Amino acid sequence: MSKKYYLTYVFVCFTYLLIGQNCNLKFTGTVKDFHDGTPIVGATVKIEGLKTYAVTDSKGNFTIKNICNSIFTVKVAHVSCEERIIQIDLKKKSLYEIRLEHHIEELNEVTLRSEVDKKTKTSQETVLKGNILARYSALSLGDAIKEIPGVSSINTGNSIVKPVINGLHSSRVLVMTNNVRLQDQEWGIEHAPNIDINSAGSVSLIKGANALEYGGDAIGGVIVVNPTRIFAKDSLFGQTTVNAQTNGRGYGINSSLTKTYDEGWYISGQASYKRSGDFNSPDYILTNTGNESTAFSLFTGRKKLEYGYELYYSYLKNEIAILRSSHIGNVEDLVDGINSQQPIVIDPFSYDINAPKQEVTHQIFKGTFYQRFKNFGKLDIQYDYQNNHRFEFDIRVGDDRNTPAIDLRLQSHTFKSTLKLDSNSENTYKVGIMAGLQDNFANPSTGVRRLIPDYEKFDFGFFTLGNFKINDDFSLDAGIRYDFNRIDAKKFYQTSRWNERGYDVDFADIIIQDFGTQLLVNPVFDFHNISISAGIAYTMNDNSSLILNYGLSNRAPNASELFSDGLHHSAARIELGDLRIQKETSNRISGTYSYKGEKASINIEGFFNHIQDFIYLEPSGVETTIRGSFPVWEHKQINATLFGVDLNMSHYINHQFTIQNKSSFIKGKDVSSNRALIDIPAFKTVNIIRYKNEKWSNFNAELQSEWVFRQNEFPNNNFEAYIPRTDSFVLVDISTPPPAYHILNFRSDFDLKIFKENSVNVAFTVNNVLNTSYREYLNRLRYFADELGRNFMIQLKFNY
């Protein structure tokens, strides 16, 4: 019975039927795997109450003859599937589509849904499978999803990698992990998603806000991280990956183990550890860039066809050092850093992680339950709790040397429930409801004024989605969602700042207490958001298909946009939120053309996104303090447009050789003041030549050429700063993007047989083969240091 955990959907197609008074009715059909369309051999199709049954042949076909009554019940079963009972009425319908729920799919059902059940049938969705993710075992989620054209990242050094989808990031990109919406202070550019890539089985990336089930505010897109899929080859199985790399002298290990029992019980665990010291650019050591990551997750539960539940816990701790030379005191130090061709501090290699650094712990607890109702649908109920604890250590003096400058604990509770009505397989509906409570606590023991205040946030939302199959060629998706957000903060303002912002006029009524130089205020803001999604998919012929979709989404401002108020040492700037900020509204249209042939495949995705009241951080002047002068960056609202085209083409020269091109082009404009948006990725084109030969132990090799152009469209935020030491003014060039660059990467892998049945996959990778020195526009530390130099990596993957 342990083999019943196979992921299968079954279509039974009645291709021929005959109605008569006598027992001469006959029906035939095909049973196929939902994923790859391969026929399922040996499935039994049995008419209830009779001894009549058929077994599918090598093509998945079956025939049952001599049926007397046109109304009957069929039981479809397969050794690796949970059986299903379906009511059939031959008079009502000539063509039935029957889906069998698969047991292994049940294990991971909620999160696999987007991949398997393509609710985003009409969205720009790309799935990265486990074998691609395994290549990034030593890196991060943000690095892995850059495989997808149109996805880039905004980095702080090389370890803090924040995904950018079609030019948008942070609060505009929603990350789901195991059906839990990640709440990890994602508003910060220097806050990378707290996900251990080793715990991911696959990743679905949906561009735009069309996956309304997850949230209505994902103006950029949604990243859905699905847990590792379990293949019940045996009742106990697992995988271990070890890797090592020369750059940073890093190493890592990841291991997972799963035990399944009869009657649907299962338990699965995974743990990983990664460590790296100072990385190096081609010419120098990047002092204080090491990192250490410890993660584990555990899930256990019971799955039956009719009902089931699961408990899940995950723990992730990342300690990331930030380039020593990027910590600066004022504008003069910034000028020195920019003008110096290399980092000001270069020390010998070390594994030490010193200030400035981040230390983030993220824990997720989740419980789910589902119940399936015959001829109706399925009810899912989920509760999750997340605890995100973030420390940031600045370089401090005296007794505070080891005290963090930021100590934030964000706790989130979310309850959600969805009801899927799928008794009619042509048209399915889903309704859902969610409620969330969030509590942010900024620990005062830092001794530093809070960058983000204490706040409580309450969210409530509901949605309804419909998927309609108009005919064999057309299918339609439509959805609407409503969200309510309330943010209730308690924040201290410096009285001087409060008055300078004009809050003494507009917000005088929210002051709770006056401490003289500081004020304690209690801002409470409510937001009501409506999101709409609609899409149509058209299959033109066997090779070509077309998708068009539209999304309306609204995003309420985050805590940083409303409340941030303080000095950022990494950027030598004062960042100010604004209590007056309202929600932003995105209207996005997009289209996808896809061609899949024997010799070639092409996927072209285009989009146009207009964002009204786009919340945007922009320099507004210079303030002088006793430390010196600093540019002030303020959150403002403008109207913005973004449009772009992402291309993915492959040409299969022969069975062994493939060439592939992936390119992305994007433009972003601030239409309010007719100038370019900041931090828009430059044109990028990647060419890959790939060789594979199964006869040589599954040998694969590829050479990748990555060419990133210079971003020529950027807002000019340069400013003149007075340098008292030299009694002169200098231009502080914080805007000009670095030059174009071209790097080569090489990768190969093969299977090594050790035991009779087990094999080891050995992968060898060289990144930046030519040891090219370059800087990337979307790296916040680009002023101070080059990107990484050549890196040799080796990885061994054992399955058992």
Next chain:
Amino acid sequence: MRLKLIHVSFIAFAAVLSCNDSEDPIIINEEEVITTVTATLTPVGGGTIITLQSRDLDGDGPNVPVITISGNLAPNTTYSGAIEVLNETVTPAENITEEVEEEGDEHQFFFTPTNNVVTVAYADMDINGDPIGIEFTLTTTNASSGNLTVTLIHEPNKNAAGVSSGDITNAGGETDAEATFAIGVQ
């Protein structure tokens, strides 16, 4: 099924994990903030003591520092100078000079004049024999005017060329405080 037991303990664990209380936040008065830099110049052999002060009571807030200079320096005079660094956001004011002195090897004041209005020499040293600059001598020549910028650098490279003789150019590090005074010598 024994897994049931695991499942129950799982839930108990989560309940413990999510315990939480919330109350009004506590005010933070930053202790490391430098609000006030005062240089006291005492003429060697007697005369009027001159003070140069930069005071920024709202720290990194929007208000600009207030510069106060008690008077003009006398020509052809040597002054014995001392710097006091305070945090006046707390009561009583915290004297940060002591911290700078204790961690003298990680701090250094730099005195950068324009128009050669004065010359400054260090009169103290850290545990490595390098200057700190809390104590210094300042010498004037003929009547003139110009700026004197006083900069406190954290973690300067004191071994870099010129740094120990007071040239800030190669010092690196981070600026903790910086004040520019318009000096008149007459």
